[in-house]
Amino acid sequence: MAITREQVRRVAALARLRLAPEEEERLTGDLDHILEAFARLSAIDTSTVAPTAHVEDFGAFLRPDTVENPPAGDESLANAPARDGRFFKVPKIIE
Amino acid sequence: MTALHELSLRDAAARVRRRETSSVELVRAALERIAAVEPAVGAFLTVTEAEALAAAQAIDRRVAAGEDPGPLAGVPVGIKDMICTKGVRTTAASRILERFVPAYDATVTARLRAAGAVVVGKLNCDEFAMGSSTENSALGTTRNPWDGSRVPGGSSGGSGAAVAAGECHAALGTDTGGSVRLPAAFCGVVGLKPTYGRVSRYGVIAYASSLDQVGPLARDVADTALMLQAIAGHDAADSTASPRPVPAYGAVLEQGVLGLRLGLPREYFVEGMQPEVEAGVRAAVRELERLGAVVEPVSLPHTEYAIATYYLIATAEASSNLARYDGIRYGLRAPADSLGAMYETSRAAGFGTEVKRRIMLGTYALSAGYYDAYYLKAQQVRTLIRRDFEQAFQRCEALVTPVAPTTAFRLGEKVADPLTMYLSDIFTISVNLAGLPSLALPCGFDGAGLPIGLQVIGRPFDEETVLRVGAAYERATEWHGKRPRL
Numbered sequence: 001m002a003i004t005r006e007q008v009r010r011v012a013a014l015a016r017l018r019l020a021p022e023e024e025e026r027l028t029g030d031l032d033h034i035l036e037a038f039a040r041l042s043a044i045d046t047s048t049v050a051p052t053a054h055v056e057d058f059g060a061f062l063r064p065d066t067v068e069n070p071p072a073g074d075e076s077l078a079n080a081p082a083r084d085g086r087f088f089k090v091p092k093i094i095e
Numbered sequence: 096m097t098a099l100h101e102l103s104l105r106d107a108a109a110r111v112r113r114r115e116t117s118s119v120e121l122v123r124a125a126l127e128r129i130a131a132v133e134p135a136v137g138a139f140l141t142v143t144e145a146e147a148l149a150a151a152q153a154i155d156r157r158v159a160a161g162e163d164p165g166p167l168a169g170v171p172v173g174i175k176d177m178i179c180t181k182g183v184r185t186t187a188a189s190r191i192l193e194r195f196v197p198a199y200d201a202t203v204t205a206r207l208r209a210a211g212a213v214v215v216g217k218l219n220c221d222e223f224a225m226g227s228s229t230e231n232s233a234l235g236t237t238r239n240p241w242d243g244s245r246v247p248g249g250s251s252g253g254s255g256a257a258v259a260a261g262e263c264h265a266a267l268g269t270d271t272g273g274s275v276r277l278p279a280a281f282c283g284v285v286g287l288k289p290t291y292g293r294v295s296r297y298g299v300i301a302y303a304s305s306l307d308q309v310g311p312l313a314r315d316v317a318d319t320a321l322m323l324q325a326i327a328g329h330d331a332a333d334s335t336a337s338p339r340p341v342p343a344y345g346a347v348l349e350q351g352v353l354g355l356r357l358g359l360p361r362e363y364f365v366e367g368m369q370p371e372v373e374a375g376v377r378a379a380v381r382e383l384e385r386l387g388a389v390v391e392p393v394s395l396p397h398t399e400y401a402i403a404t405y406y407l408i409a410t411a412e413a414s415s416n417l418a419r420y421d422g423i424r425y426g427l428r429a430p431a432d433s434l435g436a437m438y439e440t441s442r443a444a445g446f447g448t449e450v451k452r453r454i455m456l457g458t459y460a461l462s463a464g465y466y467d468a469y470y471l472k473a474q475q476v477r478t479l480i481r482r483d484f485e486q487a488f489q490r491c492e493a494l495v496t497p498v499a500p501t502t503a504f505r506l507g508e509k510v511a512d513p514l515t516m517y518l519s520d521i522f523t524i525s526v527n528l529a530g531l532p533s534l535a536l537p538c539g540f541d542g543a544g545l546p547i548g549l550q551v552i553g554r555p556f557d558e559e560t561v562l563r564v565g566a567a568y569e570r571a572t573e574w575h576g577k578r579p580r581l
Binding site: 003007008010011012014015016017018019020023027030031033034035037038040041042044046049050051052053054055056061063075076078079080081082088090091092093 | 194195196198291292305331334335336337338397399400403404406407414418421422423424425426427428431432433434435436437438439440442443446451452454455456458459462468469471472473474475476477478479481512513514528529530555
């Protein structure tokens, strides 16, 4: 099944990536090439096989529900691309 | 006399503890070596000279006061730039995190420091650990210390190159599909991917969370065991870090391989692999037999599906993990007048080609209409790959294979076709899908003088056996003592 330019645009929108036209073109070819090679998986009968999401052997690890994080201080904002006092600054959200 | 930067990790630490050498002397020797060879190697993204010297002085003061700073006392180590270091920029070799300075140490960083190690810098890698050659770094080129026209392997290429070049005595890498073992093999050093869950990932930048694991690289098996000892064990800050007790890894290294059953998977000796690699690995297997191991053929029949399975699962998880880079709280923000445009332009400007490719592939595999055919299918095949190993381990205590089908390839040789690059991981990737421990160690050189890597794969949480096999092989051979001329 061939990947189309339109599919690449739709996936890029889902992934929040703005692609240049030449990137779109290259990725269309790349995804097509890669997924064609990966189509070999469909040859295996997995109708009775349970999926593996992770390989942990001890189940969910629970800890006491106690607050350990220190209150957010200046450190939390130190990497902010834009800030206003104690706040992260972002472009207008509500028109 | 051996130069200070050439000492093993354990000898260097022992000297500091006995007050024969100061930590400051070791750190200065490492910094001098870095200054001398970095123009040719390019392993480091950041050298933390001032911080390292201050930390070394603190260690020396403790030794002078009669305290024991720990098993890694005062020894210079490097850390892959996927792993957070408090106050020192941590970039994932990406433009999007180029100026990111963590507010805290990763658990593995903190544990190395607590064991006495001194961090001399942050090591280059493929962007977000996505790659097999370190050529996907957005921030620098790392060259193989054995041949500057070759790649160091990836994604932890800086870690492999720095250890091989004598710029630090050991390093940390991360391994999602082979990223510790491949650079270890290409650079002629030892690398260990621990069992999934053996080492905490708290403070490690996430790529594919069901596969990622932190592992050490060092110049021999005993130093690798010492590093693992320092970082392994449960961590309340990472719910995937196993509560299983951590054994004393150093205690098994002398035990030898007499009577140990080793499996040789026939799918790992395939047409198209470099003949010298096959010959080197087969010679190593004969050496292990000579030492008393019982070698028998085994089969891992789903091996041929591992690349597809891995690159669907890993990219799906990556597309989710990398959604956090939105330009809001940290990382690159591109100018834009709306929030949506800001996300899209920041990510477009911050991520490199391979990262975008994997985000796109993963988003596609998870999207409505394709989920069952790709992501779910890959998860089902992952079960089959895991069962292959379970079956083999019913008969064998460890498996012996090559790390990669070739030795280090040339810079630029595989960048044009992503699939060709992905095939470099063909012998390492299944191990991550099954969550197993695996050791890479040198077992010879090809005609061009490039190191060949031997892989020893173990049962879950049986790091002891793979280290034991590696140590026995090292005692009988001299490959691990060879150093590149720089």
